[in-house]
Amino acid sequence: MRRSSRPSPLKPRKAPSQPRAAETVASIIEAAAQVLESAGLEGFNTNAVARRAGVSIGSLYQYFPGKDALTIALMRREARLFYEDASKGLDQPTGEAAMDYLIRAAVRQQLRRPALARLLDVEESRPALRREASGPDTFQTLLATIMGRDDMPRQKRPNLVVGDVIAIIRGMVDAAGERGEKDVKDLGRRVRAAVFGYLSVSAGCD
Amino acid sequence: MRRSSRPSPLKPRKAPSQPRAAETVASIIEAAAQVLESAGLEGFNTNAVARRAGVSIGSLYQYFPGKDALTIALMRREARLFYEDASKGLDQPTGEAAMDYLIRAAVRQQLRRPALARLLDVEESRPALRREASGPDTFQTLLATIMGRDDMPRQKRPNLVVGDVIAIIRGMVDAAGERGEKDVKDLGRRVRAAVFGYLSVSAGCD
Amino acid sequence: MRRSSRPSPLKPRKAPSQPRAAETVASIIEAAAQVLESAGLEGFNTNAVARRAGVSIGSLYQYFPGKDALTIALMRREARLFYEDASKGLDQPTGEAAMDYLIRAAVRQQLRRPALARLLDVEESRPALRREASGPDTFQTLLATIMGRDDMPRQKRPNLVVGDVIAIIRGMVDAAGERGEKDVKDLGRRVRAAVFGYLSVSAGCD
Amino acid sequence: MRRSSRPSPLKPRKAPSQPRAAETVASIIEAAAQVLESAGLEGFNTNAVARRAGVSIGSLYQYFPGKDALTIALMRREARLFYEDASKGLDQPTGEAAMDYLIRAAVRQQLRRPALARLLDVEESRPALRREASGPDTFQTLLATIMGRDDMPRQKRPNLVVGDVIAIIRGMVDAAGERGEKDVKDLGRRVRAAVFGYLSVSAGCD
DNA sequence: TATGAATGAGTGTTCATTCAT
DNA sequence: TATGAATGAACACTCATTCAT
Numbered sequence: 070m071r072r073s074s075r076p077s078p079l080k081p082r083k084a085p086s087q088p089r090a091a092e093t094v095a096s097i098i099e100a101a102a103q104v105l106e107s108a109g110l111e112g113f114n115t116n117a118v119a120r121r122a123g124v125s126i127g128s129l130y131q132y133f134p135g136k137d138a139l140t141i142a143l144m145r146r147e148a149r150l151f152y153e154d155a156s157k158g159l160d161q162p163t164g165e166a167a168m169d170y171l172i173r174a175a176v177r178q179q180l181r182r183p184a185l186a187r188l189l190d191v192e193e194s195r196p197a198l199r200r201e202a203s204g205p206d207t208f209q210t211l212l213a214t215i216m217g218r219d220d221m222p223r224q225k226r227p228n229l230v231v232g233d234v235i236a237i238i239r240g241m242v243d244a245a246g247e248r249g250e251k252d253v254k255d256l257g258r259r260v261r262a263a264v265f266g267y268l269s270v271s272a273g274c275d
Numbered sequence: 276m277r278r279s280s281r282p283s284p285l286k287p288r289k290a291p292s293q294p295r296a297a298e299t300v301a302s303i304i305e306a307a308a309q310v311l312e313s314a315g316l317e318g319f320n321t322n323a324v325a326r327r328a329g330v331s332i333g334s335l336y337q338y339f340p341g342k343d344a345l346t347i348a349l350m351r352r353e354a355r356l357f358y359e360d361a362s363k364g365l366d367q368p369t370g371e372a373a374m375d376y377l378i379r380a381a382v383r384q385q386l387r388r389p390a391l392a393r394l395l396d397v398e399e400s401r402p403a404l405r406r407e408a409s410g411p412d413t414f415q416t417l418l419a420t421i422m423g424r425d426d427m428p429r430q431k432r433p434n435l436v437v438g439d440v441i442a443i444i445r446g447m448v449d450a451a452g453e454r455g456e457k458d459v460k461d462l463g464r465r466v467r468a469a470v471f472g473y474l475s476v477s478a479g480c481d
Numbered sequence: 482m483r484r485s486s487r488p489s490p491l492k493p494r495k496a497p498s499q500p501r502a503a504e505t506v507a508s509i510i511e512a513a514a515q516v517l518e519s520a521g522l523e524g525f526n527t528n529a530v531a532r533r534a535g536v537s538i539g540s541l542y543q544y545f546p547g548k549d550a551l552t553i554a555l556m557r558r559e560a561r562l563f564y565e566d567a568s569k570g571l572d573q574p575t576g577e578a579a580m581d582y583l584i585r586a587a588v589r590q591q592l593r594r595p596a597l598a599r600l601l602d603v604e605e606s607r608p609a610l611r612r613e614a615s616g617p618d619t620f621q622t623l624l625a626t627i628m629g630r631d632d633m634p635r636q637k638r639p640n641l642v643v644g645d646v647i648a649i650i651r652g653m654v655d656a657a658g659e660r661g662e663k664d665v666k667d668l669g670r671r672v673r674a675a676v677f678g679y680l681s682v683s684a685g686c687d
Numbered sequence: 688m689r690r691s692s693r694p695s696p697l698k699p700r701k702a703p704s705q706p707r708a709a710e711t712v713a714s715i716i717e718a719a720a721q722v723l724e725s726a727g728l729e730g731f732n733t734n735a736v737a738r739r740a741g742v743s744i745g746s747l748y749q750y751f752p753g754k755d756a757l758t759i760a761l762m763r764r765e766a767r768l769f770y771e772d773a774s775k776g777l778d779q780p781t782g783e784a785a786m787d788y789l790i791r792a793a794v795r796q797q798l799r800r801p802a803l804a805r806l807l808d809v810e811e812s813r814p815a816l817r818r819e820a821s822g823p824d825t826f827q828t829l830l831a832t833i834m835g836r837d838d839m840p841r842q843k844r845p846n847l848v849v850g851d852v853i854a855i856i857r858g859m860v861d862a863a864g865e866r867g868e869k870d871v872k873d874l875g876r877r878v879r880a881a882v883f884g885y886l887s888v889s890a891g892c893d
Numbered sequence: 894t895a896t897g898a899a900t901g902a903g904t905g906t907t908c909a910t911t912c913a914t
Numbered sequence: 915t916a917t918g919a920a921t922g923a924a925c926a927c928t929c930a931t932t933c934a935t
Binding site: 187191194195229232233235236237238239240241243244245247248259262263265266267268269270271 | 315317393397400435438439441442443444445446447449450451453454465468469471472473474475476477
């Protein structure tokens with residue numbers, strides 16, 4: 070695996086101004102998702118993505134300055150998708166209902182394309198990607214907002230709790246995806262049990 | 276020269292009969308751990324491991340028939356370390372105490388070498404490795420035994436619950452390791468909160 | 482990095498669509514021939530071929546998925562050359578004249594590039610290559626056709642006789658090439674003597 | 688395949704003076720034969736031979752200064768075996784009977800261990816080996832002697848004829864071995880037809 | 894003398910990236 | 915701007931050979 074000596078650039082090479090270019094970019098990103106799903110991290114290479122997208126490798130590099138930039142773009146697409154769904158939960162009357170909604174959204178997201186979600190989680194742990202992948206609208210800020218609602222238990226160390234809750238959700242949901250679970254409702258219930266169990270106990274002790 | 280097309284072998288190539296060889300094997304495995312920690316999955320290659328171990332690449336391949344076999348050997352070393360610690364928890368008088376001990380052992384294991392533990396978890400998700408890496412003495416069987424204790428809540432779907440609990444522990448503990456947490460006690464408490472919270476809720480609902 | 486464990490593919494990887502690519506492919510095949518001639522089977526490696534062809538090793542692998550595929554391509558090139566020459570003999574009025582033509586063609590082919598022809602014969606004995614290298618138009622079918630002519634002696638076991646005749650031709654012609662013989666006419670006469678001698682005797686005895 | 692920069696020595700390292708050493712040498716040579724038969728040229732390596740012989744690789748190198756020396760020793764063993772059998776034919780009353788005997792001996796030799804014989808023929812074409820492998824008592828001298836008998840047809844170029852006859856025999860017999868033929872008598876008859884056919888025709892024309 | 898652990902140059906192959914067309 | 919041929923550093927793995935024990 071060649072990692073270029075100068076750290077390869079991570080931002081999209083150009084904002085696609087023309088609609089045709091935007092389509093091309095989108096098709097490349099979706100091709101990346103499909104390659105990741107069907108061939109795994111080992112089979113995830115730029116040539117395969119270009120082929121699947123039906124564009125030349127040269128075109129791919131016109132829009133993405135490197136492989137990592139492509140991965141990041143895919144992460145952002147998935148994050149945006151999730152955020153658009155999950156943020157609706159902020160309208161819920163109670164914090165508990167909002168949290169419930171958030172959990173369900175996370176489960177939905179994961180079970181929609183389980184392999185993809187899991188592999189992106191793995192990639193996200195690479196420092197180079199993690200830095201770039203997280204925009205301002207994240208799981209973290211969403212959760213923090215919800216945890217701040219009046220009806221939610223006060224926490225001594227809110228950041229830590231947010232981190233823990235995310236870890237619980239991610240852990241359970243990735244594992245479920247790997248096992249091939251399909252039932253959103255059932256998995257949602259179990260994750261809910263874990264999160265609310267954690268919150269109730271931790272609020273007391275901490 | 277690529278000759279054989281059999282799916283690269285995963286078992287150690289030969290048992291080191293001389294003490295010098297045993298040292299070499301151990302130093303290679305430890306070097307693998309260090310390379311994984313310092314260079315990540317991307318930098319984890321057999322040449323780097325041999326260099327770090329201070330042996331030639333040929334020596335590495337005398338004892339490990341392939342890269343995956345080396346990874347598995349490392350997994351097993353860590354699993355054995357964990358199991359030796361965690362299985363002491365079976366002596367505890369109550370299931371709850373045993374579970375408590377198990378959780379603490381998991382936390383200790385993870386915080387001992389956080390990056391290593393996390394990357395091995397990732398590798399373990401590759402089917403080829405998972406099959407080989409898990410001996411009979413695993414986290415799973417340990418947990419299942421504990422869940423079967425009299426004082427633990429009966430579960431309708433014990434396998435699923437075991438999976439969920441492992442996912443919760445792994446998720447929280449990996450995330451904590453990534454954040455650089457060092458405090459075993461504190462993390463242990465929080466994981467305990469999540470697990471027991473989950474168990475109490477799930478036993479009721481399910 | 483060794484990833485796939487499929488038994489290395491033998492068909493050309495992609496048809497060169499641009500004229501530049503076709504040139505590259507041809508130059509690689511010819512380089513393979515030259516390396517084989519000058520360095521023998523021992524020195525026949527993909528890096529040497531690429532260097533001799535004046536292309537990068539990557540280019541070689543763009544067009545040939547493996548070393549064996551390259552060998553096969555070279556075999557086919559030589560086989561086609563031979564077939565184009567030898568099949569003209571089918572126009573001859575008598576079977577005997579056709580056989581004569583065929584023998585001369587074989588001798589010409591062999592003495593054109595003796596070392597190459599001999600080493601390809603050796604390689605062809607590897608089962609994996611033999612299977613792929615022989616198209617429908619081969620020495621065998623050519624010979625069988627000629628042997629079926631009216632004026633040729635009936636044989637009890639035609640397949641065996643074809644095999645024997647090929648073996649006689651190959652054996653004599655390879656040995657002559659190794660000895661450095663250059664005189665096509667002379668060698669042709671001797672091979673003719675052996676083949677017709679064999680046929681006349683074997684037709685009687687058998 | 689590493690061929691050492693200085694041409695590796697080809698003579699046996701030492702004449703085994705003690706009977707135990709002679710046994711070891713013989714067992715190594717036989718192991719080489721078996722490895723060649725069962726694994727082919729590709730699997731023919733010194734470690735495999737040592738393992739099969741039940742000696743350490745170090746011991747192998749005590750008796751043979753290199754891989755090629757081992758190959759040559761095996762060739763010599765087979766040549767001696769053949770010569771011991773074939774030279775009995777010199778007692779035959781006529782040249783024709785002697786030639787007949789020689790052909791049968793060649794066929795016997797080849798069909799005894801077909802794969803071995805074929806692979807040694809291939810190896811023998813490597814110049815480094817060919818030089819060393821042929822002692823004074825060879826197929827060639829034997830054939831030349833027989834061709835000089837009174838009742839054999841005079842040949843204008845006896846060396847060439849000897850070469851041709853050997854080539855015919857080798858070619859037919861190797862091909863038969865490759866096809867898996869087992870019937871010594873039948874193959875002997877066919878080779879006899881080819882050789883005598885060749886001789887009678889060539890004696891006239893030449 | 895026998896052992897087998899150790900060596901390392903060499904070989905097949907991949908893939909991110911560039912650039913002439 | 916789009917194409918895809920070309921590049922070459924990097925990596926997995928082999929095997930003839932050496933040498934300390």
